[in-house]
Amino acid sequence: MRYALGGIHEPGFGLRGGLNNLSSDAQDWRYHSDFYDELIGPRGGPRAAARRLWKYLRRLDRGELVERRDACEIAALVAGISFRVYHDEGSADRAMPFDLIPRVISLREWEKTRLGLEQRVTALNLFIDDLYGDQKIVADGVFPAEILAGSVGFREPCRGVQPRYGVWAHICGSDLVRDADGTLYVLEDNLRVPSGVSYMLENRQVMKKVFPELFENIDIQPVDDYPARLFDTLASLSPRPADYPVVVVLTPGMFNSAYFEHAWLAQQMGVELVEGRDLVVDDDNCVFMRTIHGLEQVDVIYRRIDDAFLDPEVFRQDSLLGVPGLMRSWRAGKVGLANAPGAGVADDKVVYSYVPDIIRYYLDQDPLVPNVPTWRCSIRSELDHVLANIDQLVVKPANESGGYGMLIGPHATRKERDQFKRLIKADPRNYIAQPTLAISTCPTLVGSQVSPRHVDLRPFILSGDQQYVTTGGLTRVAMRAGSLVVNSSQGGGSKDTWIVDTDGGDD
Amino acid sequence: MLSRVAENLYWYGRYLERAEDLGRMINVNAHLMLDLPRRLAPGWGPLVRITGSQALFDELHDSADERQVVRFLLAEPRHGGSVLSCLAQARENLRAARDLVPREVWEQTNDLYLMARERLAGQLAKRARHEFIVSVICRCQQLIGMLADTMSHDHAWDFILLGRYHERADMTTRILDVRSAHLLRGVDNTQPFDQLQWMSVLKSLTAYQMYRRHVRLRVSGTDVLRFLLGNPLFPRSVSFCLEAVAERLHALPGHEATLVAVGRAQRMIDQADVHELVDGGLSAFVDRLQVELIAIGDRISQTWFLTEASE
Numbered sequence: 152m153r154y155a156l157g158g159i160h161e162p163g164f165g166l167r168g169g170l171n172n173l174s175s176d177a178q179d180w181r182y183h184s185d186f187y188d189e190l191i192g193p194r195g196g197p198r199a200a201a202r203r204l205w206k207y208l209r210r211l212d213r214g215e216l217v218e219r220r221d222a223c224e225i226a227a228l229v230a231g232i233s234f235r236v237y238h239d240e241g242s243a244d245r246a247m248p249f250d251l252i253p254r255v256i257s258l259r260e261w262e263k264t265r266l267g268l269e270q271r272v273t274a275l276n277l278f279i280d281d282l283y284g285d286q287k288i289v290a291d292g293v294f295p296a297e298i299l300a301g302s303v304g305f306r307e308p309c310r311g312v313q314p315r316y317g318v319w320a321h322i323c324g325s326d327l328v329r330d331a332d333g334t335l336y337v338l339e340d341n342l343r344v345p346s347g348v349s350y351m352l353e354n355r356q357v358m359k360k361v362f363p364e365l366f367e368n369i370d371i372q373p374v375d376d377y378p379a380r381l382f383d384t385l386a387s388l389s390p391r392p393a394d395y396p397v398v399v400v401l402t403p404g405m406f407n408s409a410y411f412e413h414a415w416l417a418q419q420m421g422v423e424l425v426e427g428r429d430l431v432v433d434d435d436n437c438v439f440m441r442t443i444h445g446l447e448q449v450d451v452i453y454r455r456i457d458d459a460f461l462d463p464e465v466f467r468q469d470s471l472l473g474v475p476g477l478m479r480s481w482r483a484g485k486v487g488l489a490n491a492p493g494a495g496v497a498d499d500k501v502v503y504s505y506v507p508d509i510i511r512y513y514l515d516q517d518p519l520v521p522n523v524p525t526w527r528c529s530i531r532s533e534l535d536h537v538l539a540n541i542d543q544l545v546v547k548p549a550n551e552s553g554g555y556g557m558l559i560g561p562h563a564t565r566k567e568r569d570q571f572k573r574l575i576k577a578d579p580r581n582y583i584a585q586p587t588l589a590i591s592t593c594p595t596l597v598g599s600q601v602s603p604r605h606v607d608l609r610p611f612i613l614s615g616d617q618q619y620v621t622t623g624g625l626t627r628v629a630m631r632a633g634s635l636v637v638n639s640s641q642g643g644g645s646k647d648t649w650i651v652d653t654d655g656g657d658d
Numbered sequence: 659m660l661s662r663v664a665e666n667l668y669w670y671g672r673y674l675e676r677a678e679d680l681g682r683m684i685n686v687n688a689h690l691m692l693d694l695p696r697r698l699a700p701g702w703g704p705l706v707r708i709t710g711s712q713a714l715f716d717e718l719h720d721s722a723d724e725r726q727v728v729r730f731l732l733a734e735p736r737h738g739g740s741v742l743s744c745l746a747q748a749r750e751n752l753r754a755a756r757d758l759v760p761r762e763v764w765e766q767t768n769d770l771y772l773m774a775r776e777r778l779a780g781q782l783a784k785r786a787r788h789e790f791i792v793s794v795i796c797r798c799q800q801l802i803g804m805l806a807d808t809m810s811h812d813h814a815w816d817f818i819l820l821g822r823y824h825e826r827a828d829m830t831t832r833i834l835d836v837r838s839a840h841l842l843r844g845v846d847n848t849q850p851f852d853q854l855q856w857m858s859v860l861k862s863l864t865a866y867q868m869y870r871r872h873v874r875l876r877v878s879g880t881d882v883l884r885f886l887l888g889n890p891l892f893p894r895s896v897s898f899c900l901e902a903v904a905e906r907l908h909a910l911p912g913h914e915a916t917l918v919a920v921g922r923a924q925r926m927i928d929q930a931d932v933h934e935l936v937d938g939g940l941s942a943f944v945d946r947l948q949v950e951l952i953a954i955g956d957r958i959s960q961t962w963f964l965t966e967a968s969e
Contacts, residue, residue: 405754418757428964429660441661443813443962444911 182594184603187331189254189593200257200651203369208252213599216251219361220596223251226357248644249354251361254593254606254626258372258652264327264335264610265620267520270510272323272612275340275497277513279319282496283309293512294505298529301580302496303549304343306458308465309493312482315388318614320497321489322381322453324348327520327608327624329591336523336588338607340506342490342498344455347645348377348611349412351625352419354647372622372650377611378419381453384615385420388487389450396450398422399440401430403456403472413455425449427456432476436483451487452477458492500549500583501527524586528579537575537584541568544584546575559635561587590635593646595628605629607637608648623648659758664817665963666755671821673748674767677741678798679829681791682864683708684731688788690858691724698855700837702727708836709739728787733778741794742778745771758814763804770797816906820958823906827899827923828951833862834886835944838879856882863894879936887927896947900924903954916957923950 182191190201197205211219281288282305288294299305324345326338355374359366382398389396402413404426417424429440430449439446454461460470462477480486496502504525510518526533526544537544546558558571575582592603610624626646627637637643683705691699703722706715711730714737719726734740738747749771756764777790802822809815837859856877860866869877869885872892889895893902904920907913926947935943 405750410753414753414756423660423663424757425660426662429662441964443659443661443664 182601182603184592184594186589186603186605187329187333187591188603189256189329189591189606190252191594198255198257199653200649201255202653204253204255204365204649207365207368216596216601217599220251222361223249223357226360248630249357250595250604250628250630250644250646251358252594252596252601253358253647253649254608255649255651256623258650260335261623261650264520267518268325268610268612268620269618270514270516270519271325271337271340271506272320272614272618274510274513275323275342275506276318276320276614278509279342279491279494279497280314280317281513283312283319283493288509288512291512293508298501298505298580302499302502304458304493304495304497304499306466306493306496308478308482309491312491314491315487316614316616319491319494321384321388321491321614323612323614324609324624325612327610328523328588331589333591335520335608337506337520338523339500339503340498341609343457343495344409344490345609345611346409346412346455347609347625347627348621349415350645351611351621351623351648352377353415354625354645358647369649370652372652374622377621378416380613380619381416382420382422384613384617384619385451385453385487385489387615387617388489390484390487391448391450393450397448398451398453399425399430399449401425401427401452401454401456401474403427403460407455409455416453427470427472427474430474430477432474432480436476436480436485438474438477438480438486449486451489453489458495461492500525500547501529501580504583523588526584528575528582528584534575534579537582538572541572541584543587545587546571546582546584549581549583559587593626593628595630595646597630597632602632604632605635605637606646623650659813659817661962661964663755663758664813665959666751667758667814667817668821668824668958668963670748670751670755670767671818672825673744673751673821674798674801675822675825676739676829677744677748678795679826680709680731680739680741680744681795681798683833683862684728685788685791685795686858686862686864688724688784690861694854694858700858704836704839705731708832710832711737711739732782732787732791741791742771742774745774745794755814759805760808762808763801766797766801766804770794770801813910816909817962820903820906823899823902824951824954824958826894827896827903828948830863830886830894830896830899831944831947831951834859834883835941837862838883838940852879853877860886865892865894868892880932883932883935883940887930887932897924897927900927910962912961916954916961919950919954919957923947923954926950 184191190197190205192198208216278288278294282299286299289296289299320342322345324341324347326341327335328338329335352374365371385398386396389398398420399422400413400417400420402410402424404410407413414424423429423440425440430452431439431441431446433439438449438452440449456472459467460472462473462475462479463470464475465478466473477486477488478492481488481492503522504527507518507522510516526537528534528537537546540560541558542560542563544560546560548556558567560568563571590605590607593606594601595604597604606626606628608624608626611621613619626648628644628646629635629637630644687700687702687705691701694700701722702724705727706712706722709731715722715727715730718734718736719730730737731740733742735743737743749767752759752764752767774790774794777786782790805815805818853876856879857866859882860869860877863886865886869882869892872889873881873885875881885892886895888897890897890901892898900920900923904917904924907917907920926943930943931939
């Protein structure tokens with residue numbers, strides 16, 4: 152079904168022939184998406200929360216739109232918003248594609264989602280704490296022992312550790328997608344070292360520079376308090392009672408793809424950005440950093456290094472990125488670590504399929520934000536279903552992130568599907584499958600034309616002495632037509648995300 | 659402040675200064691080539707020697723003509739001492755320490771590198787080259803100005819300035835050495851172009867105008883050396899740079915050993931006999947001075963940086 156937005160350039164209307172360029176500056180606002188669209192409703196008009204934005208955009212002609220886009224790109228380039236992409240010839244900085252048309256969500260919908268995310272992360276933390284403690288959920292038969300036994304994220308050295316507040320995943324990034332009927336689903340939880348929050352905040356800075364008038368006229372909820380909330384969350388983990396605990400961000404270094412974010416967060420929180428070689432653990436299990444004044448004790452580490460590289464004494468011995476003795480210190484309660492080592496046990500995609508059960512088990516509540524229906528190849532009957540219907544499913548390995556190693560059935564060749572069937576049969580525990588959702592789109596400026604592109608949403612949930620959910624999150628957009636891959640490492644871009652108080656209702 | 663970050667800031671200061679000094683050298687050389695009679699003109703070869711990259715240059719090029727030398731000094735990616743490499747290094751060092759400087763300084767440093775990379779991607783005509791270099795110099799100066807007036811004069815600032823003046827002292831000695839080499843045939847100012855050539859040494863360091871104000875005599879080798887080594891007021895003289903280094907050191911914890919090293923270099927200059935230097939002793943003198951400058955760098959690194967601090 153094709154529908155017109157009309158207005159500046161009605162289809163079929165306008166001068167033809169030689170005079171056509173008189174109107175060529177007008178943006179063609181015939182916008183149509185075959186999917187649920189974040190801004191435009193089924194009858195072609197903007198959704199309530201996006202009404203003022205759309206009205207504003209429609210007044211811009213093609214040249215003005217492109218001009219604003221260029222202004223955004225320059226602002227992003229000057230700010231050094233970049234990430235590193237790895238390829239055969241080494242790594243290079245690349246500016247993250249940014250789209251100037253924001254994604255808009257009504258405050259009322261967001262409030263419901265926020266509660267669902269809080270519920271989910273609360274349950275996940277109880278789950279992790281249980282797994283490293285008494286494992287009641289396994290004893291009660293809700294979570295299978297063999298799944299736990301096969302988990303690559305489970306860290307034996309974490310058994311018996313009791314982190315403060317029982318919280319293991321202090322910073323969680325959960326990916327949400329919207330299906331055809333408008334329901335938001337959780338697609339996955341990132342409990343290890345989720346990234347992207349700096350783009351969320353920088354995108355807002357860029358938008359404020361380029362569209363100041365929109366922020367004056369629309370009631371857009373601010374996002375800027377994230378760094379302060381993050382600092383409070385980290386400070387609440389300090390083992391030393393002090394007014395000003397020493398917090399640091401631990402980065403693998405400048406060549407990491409998320410280094411920009413590590414540096415950015417340290418700067419925003421006003422704490423040191425350290426590398427493994429800056430830290431040392433003494434015989435009393437205290438952690439110190441090397442400064443120009445000598446050694447200074449560290450209370451809390453926001454580590455952006457994977458478990459495996461964290462401490463060569465305990466995990467990978469060849470790690471040059473980590474800090475020898477860090478696990479000793481953490482287990483002795485001399486330093487706070489966020490996220491706690493071993494938290495990744497719960498972001499495995501097989502565990503994901505159990506999250507609704509986990510929520511019911513620990514909280515005795517129904518999940519407020521649903522999971523995408525998921526088949527577990529570890530279960531015989533579900534495996535058969537997956538193999539028989541692979542051309543309609545998305546198959547994902549349990550422990551890969553960044554969109555690597557997955558099969559999108561409808562887009563794959565027969566050869567690729569057969570190859571995946573063999574992979575699944577060889578290691579069923581390592582695979583899950585989900586239906587291909589009709590993931591929602593958002594109007595996106597491609598070239599000089601506004602076209603629908605698929606988007607997801609990554610909110611960030613902080614847990615410490617209190618919980619906090621970002622206002623919205625990072626909207627990632629697949630810049631290629633029809634593509635569902637939003638990962639920055641594979642050419643995805645991002646948008647600003649507006650939570651708008653409409654005072655009215657949803658449409 | 660983290661030792662590693664102190665090291666990054668020190669090198670940021672050094673690379674920024676190095677890029678600026680290289681730019682000045684290239685532009686001044688171009689002027690000299692126009693001013694001096696052809697048989698006395700310095701040519702472009704000395705610039706390669708000043709940056710200590712003769713071997714690499716010879717490997718890449720067969721003749722030291724203007725186009726090749728300038729390209730090598732401005733944009734050669736394999737040459738770690740090219741202006742573009744220096745700006746890239748300045749940017750990478752600051753990237754690791756960007757949380758300590760005002761955001762605008764990072765943005766401008768980043769932009770300066772991106773601008774240089776873009777401009778140097780194609781061929782630069784001579785006039786465009788001059789303008790490009792002037793803009794690099796101005797923007798380096800602008801960065802230092804922004805830092806001076808927008809960032810707290812804390813230890814981060816101390817390390818940037820430490821790097822800046824240490825580098826400048828090093829550069830001044832190098833330029834003196836190479837530029838004066840063919841002038842050191844005894845004190846004989848009657849030769850018609852000697853005065854012109856000593857002026858060229860001054861100009862290489864943007865020192866001519868200030869020299870005239872301070873010395874108010876005809877340009878002579880001994881006066882030029884005395885001025886460039888020991889003048890306490892001219893900010894590119896070795897003495898001034900060492901004094902500026904000492905001033906920064908006083909603010910830093912545990913500075914005693916490094917101050918002693920600076921004092922040794924300073925004493926060398928105070929006790930230098932310029933007549934003897936003009937008489938052929940300059941090259942050996944500069945070598946010894948360089949050793950002292952390296953010693954200062956070693957003390958700095960042992961005292962505050964990570965490389966030596968990890969016992």
